[in-house]
Structure formats: structure tokens, C-alpha cells
Amino acid sequence: MTPRLASLVTPLLRRLDAETAHGLALRGLAAGLAGRDATPPDPILATEALGLRFANPIGLAAGFDKDAVAVLPLMRLGFGFVEAGTVTPRPQPGNPRPRLFRLEEDAAVINRMGFNNGGMEEYRDRLGALPRPLPAPFGANIGVNKEGADPERDYPALYAALAPFADYVVINVSSPNTPGLRDLQGEERLARILAGIGAVYQSGNPPVLVKIAPDLADAALGPLVETCVAHGVSGLIVSNTTIARPETLRSANRTQAGGLSGAPLRERATAVLRQCYRLAQGRLLLVGVGGIATGADALEKIKAGASLVQLYSAFAYAGPALVPALKRDLAALLRRDGFANVADAVGMDA
Numbered sequence: 001m002t003p004r005l006a007s008l009v010t011p012l013l014r015r016l017d018a019e020t021a022h023g024l025a026l027r028g029l030a031a032g033l034a035g036r037d038a039t040p041p042d043p044i045l046a047t048e049a050l051g052l053r054f055a056n057p058i059g060l061a062a063g064f065d066k067d068a069v070a071v072l073p074l075m076r077l078g079f080g081f082v083e084a085g086t087v088t089p090r091p092q093p094g095n096p097r098p099r100l101f102r103l104e105e106d107a108a109v110i111n112r113m114g115f116n117n118g119g120m121e122e123y124r125d126r127l128g129a130l131p132r133p134l135p136a137p138f139g140a141n142i143g144v145n146k147e148g149a150d151p152e153r154d155y156p157a158l159y160a161a162l163a164p165f166a167d168y169v170v171i172n173v174s175s176p177n178t179p180g181l182r183d184l185q186g187e188e189r190l191a192r193i194l195a196g197i198g199a200v201y202q203s204g205n206p207p208v209l210v211k212i213a214p215d216l217a218d219a220a221l222g223p224l225v226e227t228c229v230a231h232g233v234s235g236l237i238v239s240n241t242t243i244a245r246p247e248t249l250r251s252a253n254r255t256q257a258g259g260l261s262g263a264p265l266r267e268r269a270t271a272v273l274r275q276c277y278r279l280a281q282g283r284l285l286l287v288g289v290g291g292i293a294t295g296a297d298a299l300e301k302i303k304a305g306a307s308l309v310q311l312y313s314a315f316a317y318a319g320p321a322l323v324p325a326l327k328r329d330l331a332a333l334l335r336r337d338g339f340a341n342v343a344d345a346v347g348m349d350a
């Protein structure tokens with residue numbers, strides 16, 4: 001199958017319960033059914049960040065492939081990088097179903113999955129079995145179990161275990177679906193986690209990024225940025241899903257509990273990204289995520305300060321053909337605006 005054909009199947013999957021459809025899509029991908037993006041890479045999209053080379057700045061966000069079962073097939077769809085997880089130290093089932101909801105009229109999703117995943121050992125073994133080098137940079141997104149977690153022990157242990165297999169590692173302290181997790185974004189607790197990672201860090205280990213919530217108060221961003229810089233964090237991923245429910249939502253599922261993603265998240269996530277860019281003043285690499293569905297959305301994040309971008313919800317709706325379409329549109333917009341490359345556009349509207 002080609003990515004375009006795979007995208008034709010995607011609307012059929014929409015007749016199924018959202019989680020069942022996701023499971024089928026992932027199995028199809030893992031089996032290699034979605035094919036590959038055959039379009040040649042456009043040099044205007046090539047970029048360097050975190051000491052890594054990216055053929056394009058458009059990545060797959062965490063949560064789509066929590067157990068790293070389809071890393072290579074996802075890279076072959078044309079993503080510039082792929083992030084898998086969130087993985088926790090021990091396997092856990094997550095919240096009871098249903099826990100994933102489409103808000104079709106709003107081009108949005110609400111999820112309260114609760115870090116369902118097969119645990120670190122399985123995840124690490126899968127990564128270890130992949131043929132190297134991988135065709136694109138790979139990010140490991142780590143979190144803590146719902147029961148028996150000790151963040152100051154668990155994040156450093158996960159970092160140390162996965163460092164040999166990842167090009168960057170993301171400290172996820174922003175999922176709304178694990179009670180207490182977002183409290184770890186506070187200055188003191190984050191500092192202790194990052195110090196623990198510093199203690200296990202060995203030269204040549206992958207850079208650390210912190211993924212934050214769009215619901216943080218504006219006043220919390222300055223201390224967060226400074227804490228990250230002080231502890232050697234390389235970048236921020238802005239942002240995770242929101243617990244806010246904008247007035248504009250129309251879908252029946254808008255009252256479901258969980259994190260909202262997709263189009264209604266875009267503006268707030270971009271506003272937080274822009275503030276982080278201003279606060280960081282070049283000291284942190286920023287990854288923009290939240291509501292990207294078009295090349296223009298991607299360029300908006302880049303101009304607000306993102307060196308790289310990611311998406312999940314729009315990809316889940318549109319399927320694999322979205323990836324080449326986004327790349328083509330972003331490249332055309334960069335040329336229209338007279339930019340020689342992605343880096344030249346970063347922060348232009350910050």
C-alpha cells in the first residue's frame with residue numbers, strides 16, 4: 001500500500017470506536033502496510049537541532065506509538081523524527097475504556113488513556129532490536145507509573161536505561177491523566193528530578209527535553225525556563241494536551257474528562273511557545289506541538305519560536321498522506337516568504 005491508499009482507509013477506521021481504530025492503524029503500520037513516502041527530501045526543510053540532522057522539522061508526537069512497536073514504519077512515512085512513549089518503569093493498563101474520544105466537528109480529540117503501556121523493559125528491547133542507524137532521529141518519552149511512583153528515582157533510572165537507544169529523551173511532566181504528574185513542573189520538584197538525571201548522565205548521552213502543559217500560568221514559565229537552563233536541559237516541548245474546554249467546542253464528546261488536543265489547542269499552545277521563546281533567549285531548543293494540521297500551522301509555530309514541530313491529532317484524522325502534504329506546503333510557504341531554510345524562520349514572529 002502507499003501512504004495515499006492508507007489515507008483512504010483512514011475514514012473507514014473512523015466508523016469504529018476510536019481506540020479500536022487506533023489499534024488497527026498501529027498494527028497495519030507495524031506490519032508495513034502503509035508503505036513509504038517516496039517523494040525526495042526537499043533541501044529547504046533540512047535542519048539541524050540538538051546536535052542532530054533532520055531531513056525535515058515535522059515529527060510524530062508522543063502517545064501515538066506508546067510502546068515503540070512501529071518506529072521504522074512511522075519514519076518511512078516521511079516524518080523528520082519520531083517520538084515514542086510515554087513509557088513508564090513498569091507495565092500498566094491505563095484507565096478503563098472508553099478513554100479516547102473523537103470531537104470530529106472540532107477537529108479535536110479528548111483522551112484520558114493514563115499511560116497505558118508495556119513498560120520500560122519491553123520498550124528498551126524493541127529499540128535494541130532495530131537496525132541502526134535509524135533513518136531519522138528518535139525520541140524516547142518517559143513518565144512514571146500511577147502506583148508506587150518515585151519521580152526522583154524513576155526518571156533518572158528510565159533516562160539511564162534508554163539513553164543508549166535514543167537521540168533525545170523527553171521528561172513528560174505534563175500529562176493530565178496521571179494524578180499529581182503536572183505538579184512535577186514546579187520549580188523545586190523539577191529541579192530535583194533534573195539533578196537526578198544529571199547524576200546519571202554520562203558523556204555522549206542524549207539531550208534531555210522537558211514536555212510542558214499549555215495550562216501553566218504565564219507566571220510559572222519564567223521559573224520553569226530558568227530551572228531547565230540551570231540543570232542543562234536542552235529543550236522544551238510545548239505542549240501537551242489541555243484540560244481547558246474552550247467555549248467554541250461543539251461535539252457531544254466535549255464534556256469528557258481528559259486532555260484536549262487538535263485544532264482548539266493550537267492558539268494557546270502557540271502562545272505558551274512564544275513566551276518560552278522570549279524567556280529562553282536562545283538557551284533552549286523549542287519543539288512546537290498542538291493543533292498543527294497544515295503547512296501554515298507548522299510555519300506559525302516555527303515563527304513563534306519552534307525549531308521543530310510535532311503532531312498527533314491531525315495525523316490520526318487524515319492518515320499517512322498528511323505527512324508529504326505538510327512537507328510540500330511548508331516548503332512552499334518558506335519559499336513564498338523568502339526564507340532560505342527552516343532555521344531562518346525560527347522566532348520571526350516571537
Ligand SMILES: Cc1cc2nc3c(=O)[nH]c(=O)nc-3n(C[C@H](O)[C@H](O)[C@H](O)COP(=O)(O)O)c2cc1C
Pocket residue numbers: 061062063064066085086100109111113115141172175211239240241261262263265289290291292310311312313314
Ligand atoms: C490519544 C493521545 C495520547 C497521547 N499520549 C501522550 C503520551 O503518552 N505522552 C505525551 O507526552 N503526550 C501524549 N499525547 C499528547 C501529544 O503528544 C500532543 O502533545 C498533543 O496531542 C497535542 O498535539 P496535537 O494537537 O497535534 O494532537 C497524547 C495525545 C493523544 C491525542
